[in-house]
Amino acid sequence: MIEIEHLSKHYGETIVVDDVSLRVDEGTITVVVGTSGAGKSTLLRMINRLVEPSAGRVLIDGQDTMSIPEDELRHRIGYVIQGHGLFPHRTVAGNIATVPRLLGWDAKRIAQRVEELLLLFQLDPAEFAKKYPHELSGGQQQRVGVARALAARPALLLMDEPFGALDPLIRSKAQDDLLTIQRRLGTTVVLVTHDMEEAFHLGDMIAVMDEARLLQYGTAAELLTRPLPGFVERLVGTAERPFRLLSLAKVGDAVEPGSAEGEPVDVSSNLRDALSRLIWIGSPTAPVADASGAIVGRISVDGILAHGRRPT
Template sequence: MIEIEHLTKRFGETIVVDDVSLTVDEGTIAVFVGTSGAGKSTLLRMINRLIEPSSGRVLIDGQDTMAIPEDDLRHRIGYVIQGYGLFPHRTVIENIATVPRLLGWDAKRIAARVEELLDLFQLDSAEFAAKYPHELSGGQQQRVGVARALAAKPALLLMDEPFGALDPVIRHKAQEDLLAIQRRLGTTIMLVTHDMDEAFHLGDRIAVMDQARLLQYATPAELLTRPAEEFVERLVGTAERPFRLLSLARVKDAIEPGPSQGEPLPVSATLREALSQLVWTGRESLPVTDASGAILGRISIDGILAHGRQPA
C-alpha cells in the first residue's frame, strides 16, 4: 500500500504540488491525469525521491520513504519514462539486468530473471537478447523498458507517459500487455498520462489534478457518473461519457442466449469494442466465445444499449 499524506512541493514561490493526500491499494493501478503543469509528474518523482518534497510524506507499506537511503529506495521501485531511457550502448540483456547487477545478484540468478522477463514480454531470446535499442521498434523498446523496471521484482512501478511515443495500434497492444502482466505479477502501478481513454482503460482509480491540486480520486465509474467539480466533468468529456461507460463493462455483462453469425467476439471484450465491431460489420448481433473458442451466446446492439440504460 502507498500512502501519500499532505505532499507538497514548492520551487521558490511557486507551488507545483499542493497538499495532496491519497492511498493506492496494493496490486492496483492508479492513473494520474490533468492538464500540463498540473503537478502529475512532479508528484510521481517525489515517490522515489528524484524530487524531494517540501512537506508531507510518502509511506510504502507503512515505511516513510525519507527513512530509506535514496539508492535503496530507487532499487525497490521500478521507473519507466516516455522514451524508456534505455542505455543505447547496452544490449537488451544488459539493459534488463541493470538493477539486479547493482544489487549484487549472482550471474546465474540474473540470467534466469532476464530469461523469465524476455519470455513474459514475448521477446524471443535468440532474436532479441543481443540487440541494441536502436535495432528495436518503439513497441519493443517499450517492452524492454518495462522489463528492466520489473527486473528486481519491485512492489511498486512508476510510469510517466510510458506509451506517449507509440502509434495508436501499438499503444493499445502495449496497454493490454501491461494489464496482463500486472494481473499476473500483482505489481502496484502509479501511471501518469494525458490520454483520458488510456486512464479509463488502465486505472482502478484515477486521480484528477489541476493547478497543483488533487480535485478527485475515484474509480472510473465514479468520475463518469459523479464528477466532483466542473473541471473534472470537462476533462471526462460530456460527449464521450456514454462510450467511456461502455468501455468499463465487458461483453460477459450483456451476453444473450441464442445463435448469431459473423466473426465472434471474445467474452473479455469491452462493450465499447463490441459496439464498434457491430457498427463496422453492419450486423445486429455477433457470436461470443470463451478462451477455448466455445460459443457462449451472442451480443447485440439492443443488448448493449439496454445495458447502457441501466442505472450506475
C-alpha cells in the same frame, strides 16, 4: 500499499503540488491524469524522492520513505519514463541487468532473470539479448524499458508517460501487455498520463489533477457517472461518456438468451468494441462465443445501449 499524506512541493512562491493525499492499494494500477503542468510528474517523482517534498510524507507499507536511504529506496522501486531511457551503449541484456548488478547479484542469477523477463515480454533471448536499443522497434524498446524496471522484482513500479512516444497501434498493444504482466506479477503501479482513454483503460483507480491539486480520486466508473462539476466533467467528456462506460463492461455482462447469425463475438470483448462491430456489419445482433468457441447466447444493439445509460 502506498499512502500519500498532504504532499506538497513549492519552488519559491510557485506551488507545483498542493496538499495531495491518496492511497494506492497493493497490486493495483493507479493512473494520475491531468493537463500539462498539473503536477502529475512531480507527484510521481516525490514517491521515489527524485524530488524532495516541501511538506507531507509518503509511506510504503507503513514506512516513511524519508527514513529509507535514497539508493535503497530507488532500487526497491521500478521507474519507467517516456522514451524508456535505455543505455544506448549497452545490449538489451545489459540494460535489463542494470539494477541487479548494482545490488550485487551473481552472474548466474542475473542471466536467469534476464532470460525470464525476455520470455515474459515475448522477446526471444537468442534473438534479442545481444541487440542494442537502436536495433529495436519502438514497441520493443518500451518492453525492454519495463523489463529493466522489473528486473529486481520491485513491489512498486512508477511510470511517467511511458507510452507517449509510441504510435497508436503500438501504444494499444503496449497498454495491453502492461495489464497482462501486471496481473501476472501483482506489481503495484502508479502511472502518469495526460490521456483520459489510457487512464480509463489501465486504471483501477484514477486521480485527476489540475493546477497542482488533486480534484477527484476514484474508479473509472465513479468518474464517468459522478464526475466533479467543472474541470473533471470536461476532462471526462459529456458526449464520450456513454461510450467510455461501455468500454468498462464486457460482452459477458450483456449476453442474452437466443441465437443470431454471423461471426461470433468473444465473450471477453468490451461492449464498445461489440457495438462498433454490430454497427459496422449493419446487424442488430450477433452470436457470442466463450473461450472454447462454444456459443453461449447473443449480443444486441439494444442490450448494449442499455449498459451505456447513466445510472440514476
